[in-house]
Amino acid sequence: MIDDQTDRSGSIYSFGETNLAAERLRVVSEVFDPTSEAFVSETVRNRPGLALDLGCGPGFTTRLLSRVARPERTVGVDRSKAFLSQARAGAAAGKGYVTADVAVAPLRIAGIGAQPDLIYARFLSSHLPEQAVAGWAKELAAGGLLLLEEVDSISTEVAAFDEYLKIVSEVLAQYGNELFVGARLATSRWAADLWIEVNRTTEVRPSTGQAARMFSMNLSNWHHDPYVEATYPPGKLERLATELDGLTGFAETGRIVWQMRQIALRRHSAP
Ligand SMILES: C[S@@+](CC[C@H](N)C(=O)[O-])C[C@H]1O[C@@H](n2cnc3c(N)ncnc32)[C@H](O)[C@@H]1O
Numbered sequence: 001m002i003d004d005q006t007d008r009s010g011s012i013y014s015f016g017e018t019n020l021a022a023e024r025l026r027v028v029s030e031v032f033d034p035t036s037e038a039f040v041s042e043t044v045r046n047r048p049g050l051a052l053d054l055g056c057g058p059g060f061t062t063r064l065l066s067r068v069a070r071p072e073r074t075v076g077v078d079r080s081k082a083f084l085s086q087a088r089a090g091a092a093a094g095k096g097y098v099t100a101d102v103a104v105a106p107l108r109i110a111g112i113g114a115q116p117d118l119i120y121a122r123f124l125s126s127h128l129p130e131q132a133v134a135g136w137a138k139e140l141a142a143g144g145l146l147l148l149e150e151v152d153s154i155s156t157e158v159a160a161f162d163e164y165l166k167i168v169s170e171v172l173a174q175y176g177n178e179l180f181v182g183a184r185l186a187t188s189r190w191a192a193d194l195w196i197e198v199n200r201t202t203e204v205r206p207s208t209g210q211a212a213r214m215f216s217m218n219l220s221n222w223h224h225d226p227y228v229e230a231t232y233p234p235g236k237l238e239r240l241a242t243e244l245d246g247l248t249g250f251a252e253t254g255r256i257v258w259q260m261r262q263i264a265l266r267r268h269s270a271p
Contacts, residue, residue, distance in 0.1 A: 027214050035260060036061070039147065039149065041069075043197065043198060043264040044147075046117075047070055048071040049117050049141075050112075050117060050118075051075070051118040051120065052112065052118070053065050054102045054119060054121040055123070056078045056097065058087050059088075061076075077100050078097070081099055084099055098111060102132065103127075103128045104132075106139065117144045119137075119139065119140060119147070120147045121147070126172065126178050126179060130184075137191060137267060142267060146263075146264070146267075147262075148264075148265075149182075149261070149262055149263075150182035151181065151259075151261070152183050153182075154256065154259070155256070156211075156255060157255055157256075158255050160240060160243035161211060164219065164244065165179070167232065168218070170227070174227045186199055195265065196264075197266050201259040201261055204257070205253045205258075207253050208247055208252055208253070208255045208256065209247065209248050211256045212246075212250070215244050219240065219244065220241070
């Protein structure tokens with residue numbers, strides 16, 4: 001999945017933080033949570049003391065992590081105050097949220113204190129330099145686990161989806177970001193103290209309507225991006241928006257398929 005509003009202050013691409021963006025993340029949660037739940041449940045074998053959900057947005061993944069891994073304490077980290085206030089509104093005991101830029105601030109400096117036993121990040125790495133991801137692993141307690149879920153590839157037979165994905169890839173590239181960052185993470189060289197426990201792709205098959213809703217809500221975030229305005233005539237984007245809206249009611253699956261990269265890295269226990 002991709003974030004959809006250009007952050008002109010830096011190299012990354014940040015999410016629109018409107019209610020529409022939060023609603024899009026609700027559909028993302030509906031589509032991607034089943035495979036995420038299976039991944040967390042398979043890889044987390046001991047109850048974590050502290051679990052961090054990096055780039056937690058309005059808290060869907062934080063709640064998932066808390067429910068499936070059952071950590072003593074779960075902390076969601078995001079730089080978006082708007083998303084965090086939505087996340088806090090639904091927070092139960094044992095869950096907290098911290099505002100921080102996970103690309104630049106070591107997590108301990110963000111005031112979290114203890115070393116996490118579990119760090120989870122879904123749909124975040126495409127916005128970050130590679131060394132940021134490697135840096136998170138250094139924050140883990142010995143024996144701790146870093147779980148990453150990112151898009152490896154998307155295949156579709158729907159022309160409007162193809163068109164949308166082509167434009168999004170171009171916009172992301174303008175800001176040094178990658179849509180299919182999962183494919184790069186798959187071949188990353190990790191630090192010597194990290195074991196690769198899982199490195200695979202898992203198929204996710206949303207309905208045509210779910211994909212159209214995610215894309216349509218996303219398009220409205222970036223269609224006034226300077227690159228898009230300079231490259232595509234306004235009529236083209238309007239036609240694309242209309243085509244996507246026309247697909248939102250279709251319940252069949254199989255016309256668009258995500259390959260999600262799932263990576264689990266374990267930090268060696270101290271000898
Ligand atoms: C696509 S959303 C994913 C939200 C959630 N992980 C999920 O899967 O539903 C990406 C989130 O990462 C956050 N984000 C992007 N760059 C960030 C950074 N450098 N530091 C902290 N949060 C960041 C955005 O604000 C957004 O909430």
